Structure formats: C-alpha cells, structure tokens
Amino acid sequence: MQRNSGFHVFTLASMLAFGVAPAPVLADSGEPVAGSSQDALWAVWGGEVGMRWNPELLSDMGIRVERTSGKLEGLSWRQHERFAVRESGSLEFRVHNNNLQAFVGGSVQARGGYVLKLPDGEINLTDFRLRTRADNPLVLDLVGADGKAWFYVDRLMYELINDNHTLAIRTMDLRVAPALAERIGRPQMANWAIADMQLLSQVMRQGDGVTGGSVFDWSGTQVPGQPVGTVFRADLFMQTFSVSYSRCNGCTGTSTTGQVVFTPSSTLRNNVNEGSAQATVPGDPLGTSNVLWTADIPWYQKFSGTFPPYNNDQHPFLIWNLYRYNADGSIDQIGRSGVKHAFLTTNVGCAPGHGGDPHVLGRSCSDTYGTGNNDSNNDLGPRSEIIPADNIWGRCGSIYDTNCDGNPNSSGNGQYSQRLITIESQIDPLLNVGATYRFESWYLAREDVNIYNSMGTRGVSPSRSGSSWVPGSGEGFRLGSAIDRWVETTPPGGTTVLQELASSEGHIKAAVKVFDLGGGQYRYEYVVMNFDFARAFTEGSEAAQNLKVVHNFGLDRFSVPVPAGITVSNVVFSDGDLNAGNDWISTNAGGTLSWTAPANPSPPANVPAVLNPLNWGSMFRFSFIANGIPVAGDASLHVAASGVPQSLTANLRVPNSDIIFVDGFETP
Numbered sequence: 001m002q003r004n005s006g007f008h009v010f011t012l013a014s015m016l017a018f019g020v021a022p023a024p025v026l027a028d029s030g031e032p033v034a035g036s037s038q039d040a041l042w043a044v045w046g047g048e049v050g051m052r053w054n055p056e057l058l059s060d061m062g063i064r065v066e067r068t069s070g071k072l073e074g075l076s077w078r079q080h081e082r083f084a085v086r087e088s089g090s091l092e093f094r095v096h097n098n099n100l101q102a103f104v105g106g107s108v109q110a111r112g113g114y115v116l117k118l119p120d121g122e123i124n125l126t127d128f129r130l131r132t133r134a135d136n137p138l139v140l141d142l143v144g145a146d147g148k149a150w151f152y153v154d155r156l157m158y159e160l161i162n163d164n165h166t167l168a169i170r171t172m173d174l175r176v177a178p179a180l181a182e183r184i185g186r187p188q189m190a191n192w193a194i195a196d197m198q199l200l201s202q203v204m205r206q207g208d209g210v211t212g213g214s215v216f217d218w219s220g221t222q223v224p225g226q227p228v229g230t231v232f233r234a235d236l237f238m239q240t241f242s243v244s245y246s247r248c249n250g251c252t253g254t255s256t257t258g259q260v261v262f263t264p265s266s267t268l269r270n271n272v273n274e275g276s277a278q279a280t281v282p283g284d285p286l287g288t289s290n291v292l293w294t295a296d297i298p299w300y301q302k303f304s305g306t307f308p309p310y311n312n313d314q315h316p317f318l319i320w321n322l323y324r325y326n327a328d329g330s331i332d333q334i335g336r337s338g339v340k341h342a343f344l345t346t347n348v349g350c351a352p353g354h355g356g357d358p359h360v361l362g363r364s365c366s367d368t369y370g371t372g373n374n375d376s377n378n379d380l381g382p383r384s385e386i387i388p389a390d391n392i393w394g395r396c397g398s399i400y401d402t403n404c405d406g407n408p409n410s411s412g413n414g415q416y417s418q419r420l421i422t423i424e425s426q427i428d429p430l431l432n433v434g435a436t437y438r439f440e441s442w443y444l445a446r447e448d449v450n451i452y453n454s455m456g457t458r459g460v461s462p463s464r465s466g467s468s469w470v471p472g473s474g475e476g477f478r479l480g481s482a483i484d485r486w487v488e489t490t491p492p493g494g495t496t497v498l499q500e501l502a503s504s505e506g507h508i509k510a511a512v513k514v515f516d517l518g519g520g521q522y523r524y525e526y527v528v529m530n531f532d533f534a535r536a537f538t539e540g541s542e543a544a545q546n547l548k549v550v551h552n553f554g555l556d557r558f559s560v561p562v563p564a565g566i567t568v569s570n571v572v573f574s575d576g577d578l579n580a581g582n583d584w585i586s587t588n589a590g591g592t593l594s595w596t597a598p599a600n601p602s603p604p605a606n607v608p609a610v611l612n613p614l615n616w617g618s619m620f621r622f623s624f625i626a627n628g629i630p631v632a633g634d635a636s637l638h639v640a641a642s643g644v645p646q647s648l649t650a651n652l653r654v655p656n657s658d659i660i661f662v663d664g665f666e667t668p
Helices: 055-060 178-183 482-486
Strands: 008-011 041-053 064-069 071-075 081-085 091-096 099-111 113-118 121-124 129-133 136-143 151-161 166-176 193-205 236-249 259-270 317-325 331-336 339-341 366-369 420-423 436-444 455-460 463-465 468-470 495-503 506-518 521-530 537-539 548-551 555-561 568-574 585-589 592-596 618-626 629-639 647-656
Touching: 041 099, 041 166, 055 064, 055 236, 091 129, 099 136, 151 193, 151 366, 166 178, 236 436, 236 455, 236 468, 259 317, 259 436, 317 420, 317 482, 331 482, 331 618, 436 482, 482 506, 482 521, 495 647, 506 629, 506 647, 521 555, 521 629, 521 647, 555 618, 555 647, 568 585, 568 592
Parallel strands: 008 099
Antiparallel strands: 008 151, 041 081, 041 091, 041 193, 064 113, 071 081, 081 099, 091 099, 099 129, 113 121, 129 136, 136 151, 151 166, 166 193, 236 259, 259 366, 259 420, 317 331, 317 339, 317 436, 331 420, 436 455, 463 468, 495 506, 506 521, 521 618, 537 548, 555 592, 555 629, 568 618, 585 592, 629 647
16 A cells, blocks of 8 residues: 655646547636635745747647747756746645645746737737636636637646655646637637646645655565465556647648658556456456556656666656558558657546555556657657566667766657658548548556556547648547457458467467458458567666667568468558568468568677567558468467577468368368
8 A cells, every 4th residue: 555655746637638628718817716725725936837839730720939038048858948937926726645636726927938920910928827727627728918818738747846845747738729729710629739838836835735655565565464475466557548630741631751640648547456356447348457456556757766666767658559440451550659758647536545656656546648748859769778578668878878877868859750650641531441540559567467458549530631630530449459459350251360479578469361252262461469579689787777778679570371272462561651661571482471571781789680570569461362261270470589489370360272182181
C-alpha cells in the first residue's frame, strides 16, 4: 500500500480523454466556487508561463503570430517561449491526498504575449490570463485583451516542487474554443490542440491536503498478511485514447509524398485489484486482470536521478501505429511513431491511500498524456534505444546523451522526427476505396505481466478538409492489438489462423488469411506483428548507469514451404513505408518461398548486416497466389542477430497439392 510522499502531484482533466466541455466566448470572471474554505485552498502567482505553438496547424487554420512582446530570453526544455507572470491576483485550487480536486477561482496573468492575425482581424493575447472556468473546475480559459476566451487549456500535468513553494504545470494542451472555430469558418477544428503550454508559479498560500512519506508496493515484493510467495505484480491498462491531426509536410490532398502526422492523447489506468478480480476497464473482454495484488509502477523523468525499485530513472514508454484494412481483406501498417518517454503521472481516481507521488502510479490510478506533450521534441526518441521486452532504455549514446556523460542534451528532433507519419496516398479515400483504418496506442511498463491490455485500438476515417487532414471516427476503443482485430473475420470459404510466439525475448503474433479465388487458386495473406521481440546487443550496464543499446534488431527473414508442383504468382511484400529500396527480397527455390531483408554492405560494429529488419512495434505483410489448398504447416521466422534459437516457427496454413495419386498418397 502506498502511503503518501514527499512529492505532491496535482491532477486535472485526465479524465477528459474524449472531447471536453465546449468553451464559449465568455466575459472575464473567475470568482471562487461558493462554499470554498479559504483555509483549505492553495494559491499561486508570479513565476513564468510558456507557450509552444504548432505553427503548421496555425497556418492550416489561416492564423499566424503577427507580433510577440515581453518574451523572456531562451526556451524551456520543452521549447516553450517564456513570459513572466505578474505577482498580482492568484490562481486558487483545492488539494486532497496530494491531488488537486479542482481549481476554485482566480487567474494568473502574463507579462507580454502575442497578437494573432486572423482572416477577419486580430486576437490580442498580450498580457493574457489563465482563468478558472465557472462551469468546469478542470479546465482553464485563456483570456485575451478583449476579455474573451478564444482558447482554453486541459490535460494539465503538474506537481509541487521546491519544498512545495512552486506549482509546476509541466504541460497542458491549448485548444481552440468552438467560437473561434466558427469565427474562422472551420467548425470542425473546435477543440483541436493548437499549442502546448507550461506554468511555473510561486505558492503564495499553502492549504491543506498534503502529507509526506511513502512505502510502495513494488512488483515482486511480498504482500503483507498473505502466504509467503504472494507478491505484487504490475499490470498496466490502456484505458482510452483519442487521435488528433498535428501537421502535414508538402501535402496537397492527393500527393504521393505529403507527410501527414497524427498524434494521440492516451489515458492509462493501473490495475484496480487488491485481493480479488475486479474490472479495470469495464465492459472489455481484456479489461480484468488476473493479477490479484496490484504493484505500484515507477514513473521517473529521464535524468532525474536514481530511485527504487530499479536504482534508475525508470519510466514507461508510449508508442502508436496506424493501420489500413484494405478492401481486398489484407492489412498494412502505414504509420509508426517513435517512443514517448513518460515523465509524470497525474494519478486520477486512485484507490484510497494511493497516488500521492507524481512519479509513482498507484493502484487504480489513471494518467493522460495529451496531444501537445506527445508532440514534444524533447520527450520523443527512437525505438532503437529501447530493449522492449524488458522496458529498459539505453541512455548512454542515446539522442539525449550523445557523449554518454550522464547529462542531458537537446534531442535534435524536428517537427517530423519520431512522429507517426503516413503518406497522403496511403489514406486518400479515392486511392483506397473500401478501406477502413485503425489507430493503435500502447504503453510499455517494466515487469508488466500482460502487454496486450496495455494497448488498444480505435477506428479512424481520415479525410481532407481544406488544408488539413481530419482523423475522423470509426469503431470504438477496444483493448488489444490491430492484428487481433484483423483475424476476427474469416474470408468466405477461406481460413484464418493466428499464433502467438512468446519468450523472454519478447512477443510476436503471426497470422494468415487464405482467400479462395475459385478455379483452384488461393490468395495467402500472412502478417507478422513484432510486439516487443528483440535480440539486443548492449554495452555497459544498467547498474553502472552507462547502458548503451548498440542494436535491438528483430527478424530478417520469413519463409513458407511450397511443395513441388505448386505455382506461385503475385508475390507481395509490404512494410508500409512506400520505400521500394528497403523492401525484402523474395525467392522461391528448394521448396521454400522466402522474403529476406536486404543486406547492409557496411554495418556498424556489432550490428547485423541487415537493412530494414522487422523490429519491435512493427508489422510486415507477405502475400502470394498459389494453386495449392491450405493445410496446416510451419512458417519460419529468422532472427536477425545470432543466438539460440536462430529461427522461430509458427504453425499456420501453407499451400499444398490437392492431387491424389494412384497409390492414395499425395506424393508421386
């Protein structure tokens, strides 16, 4: 059981994972909620506020920053432009068990700000204020010089630091109010995240609701009062997520090169169980854990120090993917992100006595990472730095510690680095008639006993609107993966088979759908989803704080048996990136049809000589037509790095001759 901590987290708006209350244009107000006890309230003023606009999205809306005034020198770590906050007025809030229950009144005001140019005039955000909203204590309006709230903020993530003398709002989404969307003639853009903000403000009055000292239930530790060997285990759930359009590079709506970026706002929840099985995500078949005693999960920001239970800055990771379900029954992964490094948990809705530390996820606690901070350059990194099955980050030599000295450097990421990018032609409705789409979002936590309830899917229906892409909607949220959705249907007269391959090195699912084309012809559609399998090569060690992931390659060859007499045609490979130069090469010889990753003629030291391996978080498709009926048979998956086993076997369906010879056997 977790008992409070020396860190104090404040939580709000994480539960607003889908949409928010409309933000009408309101005249200035912000009176405290009736009945609030001033003795119980906290209040802040002064400090600094930061803004990081999404310039491409502003441009899509026909808005630009005309003038900036009062900006402080230098950017924040998350690249916010910084402005001083006046030491006048105050923002008040109530705290219970170290968690913010609600903002109850007041506002804080910047010194300086922006003038935005719109097609019909201007919005003056000079000396803007963040003001509590009378109808929603979990949202702040951003009020301009005209006293109106053309924007609002939600998905706030914050904590008390500096011995409770500073309120640090690390990130919050700035969203377009419906009134502004109507004003610019783009009503569909209402509630879109247009910027990311931060606030560091001085505590001028401390209230109650804060306690200190914690004992945590780490994974693998004995449960008090239970038989010896009964231990806490980690089981993290994806709870829900939404999808937003972020930007597009070179897009026209019909181009074959335009890069479209989509970003999720993802909400997780820790297992709720304490001795008996209860639903963590009610109504979902995967929503109840078989872990009866819930472990706390560490959530420390990278480079923040060394902490129990792993003596490091352990934190979860978040990735996301986009899939197209084609009209012919096949599936393609057409977009994949880098890795989001988690840094703070808001601990919403926790079990009593849990959730008092913003760097430990307690039992039943939820947390949301919003669109803005999932689109933050200095929180994203490449998947190649992670040992996925162990959920360990190789800090040394990473983009954040290039010289391995233990001190952070800027990532060097740009607006299209580490993002989920799909090419316009891959989602153009005119080029993909009859296709449907699903977005997939995952959290990865160390020692998580079930990776499949830590991920979920949601249908989307991308379409072009003006100069922007709109993600649209589709099938509702469900736990599990996109490949699981694909195998839920079987072609008429055909066959569908799925097999999981699980080991200490990770998890893979291989599947096949066989389509009866008539006339003795069958189309075989194989997909291999590498969830978290990697045979990594590392240098240094986690214990010495100098672990480097040299490579974390997965698979480099996929093969199926094709007996003599079987004719194969229409051989296809799809990795979803539209880059023919890195496609796997197919060969049909010796009774085997294989696809092999291209060779790297000059690999770095200790890295396999392979280009474009099937690495973790990725799905490749292999397809052909054959005149052989489907029978049970083994497909082979070759591991890129040397070791044991060198190949994995999936029992699927493979083509075979239906000719019966005179002796009654299927052999001459």
